[in-house]
Amino acid sequence: MGERMARKLFGMIEAGAKGVVDEDEVLDAGDAAEATSPAPRVGGRARPSQDSGATSNRILSASRLSKGLMDLQSHTVRDLDPDSIISGGMLDRLSAEDDGIARLSESIREHGQHVPVLVRPMPGEVDRFEIIYGRRRLAAIRRLGGDMTVKAIVRNLPDEDAVIAQGQENNQRLDPSHIEKALFAQELRRKQFSNDVIREALNVDKFAVSKLVKLAETVPPELIEMIGPAHDIGRRPWTQLAELITAGKADVIAIAAEALEKSEASASSDRFRAVMDAMKRASIAASQQNVAAQQLVHGPTERVVGDPEQGPRLHFKSSRSAVSLRFDTKEDPEFSRWLEENVDDVVSDLQQRWKRATKAQ
Secondary structure (H helix, E strand, C coil), X not given: CCHHHHHHHHHHHHHHHHCCCCCCCCCCHHHHHHCCCCCCEECCEECCCCCHHHHHHHHHHXXXXXXXHHHHHCCCEEXXXXXXXXXXCCCCCCCCCCHHHHHHHHHHXXXXXXXXXXXXXXXXXXXXXXEEECHHHHHHHHHHCCCCCEEEEECCCXXXXXXXXXXXXXXXXXXXXXXXXHHHHHHHHHCCCCHHHHHHHHCXXXXXXXXXXXXXXXXXXXXXXHHCCCCCCCHHHHHHHHXXXXXXCCCHHHHXXXXXXXXXXXXXXXXXXXXXXXXXXXXXXHHHHHHHHHHHCCCCEEEEECCCCCCCCEEEEECCCCEEEECCCCCCHHHHHHHHHHHHHHHHHHHHHHHHHHHHC
């Protein structure tokens, strides 16, 4: 509703409270045309009526006023009891209780809540609402306790509109971490929302949606809980960790638990790095054991090589008849293009290094 329309509606509400609403007042010119009722016909001719037009105008004005009140109410900020708001819906963060909540609470205590949360009524329950977005603000106000109320906009939104509003508002404020986006995408997919809704909620393309869901399906939920949101860790490191998990056969949770106990890292991003380093060491150790075991039986050798922080992991396979080095071009198309353009130089460099190594022996 535009500002001019809102002012006009407020004027009508105020005038109605005083009993002086103009019965001919309508909210736009189009409604004025509808306000005119056909005059009664007697003997095939229209007979003017003094009451019909006024009555029609009164009915129309009341109808428009009622609609306007409902429309205005959906855009009005209300003060709600924090206990009346249920933190349900689609979870888009691993935890609303992080280090920033304390700072946000103090800011609200000193300066007030400037940005309202968005809620929708709970079906069949009086004065009960479900949070759509603003979970951090709600948690901060609950932390303050006392008689603090939550400034909220109450909207009747269907599920699809609710998750889109939730995702877009989050992207504009404290951006969820990459793993939180992956979990959000997985939850929306599990709830059978369409790819278009998921894409619009996360503001990503359809290929990114598939990668996010795959990541959430690959990394065990227990490991994600151990690490936390890791806001400083982006797509590539999480993808590399998922690749290590897929390629390895070790107990990922046990490796992570031991690494975190040794590192004593408190920050979520540092916990991720500790787990990543431990997984890399475990992967290298497993590869070396695999090579040694295969050499004993003189069979083909196959292992994963390369530093995941520098580029894609490559699969090296050696047998009596051939040697191959391969990687998935879909996982890192940029590296694939670069290798295609520079393969001659890469092979030449390998040959020169081999010559130097053999001469030194």
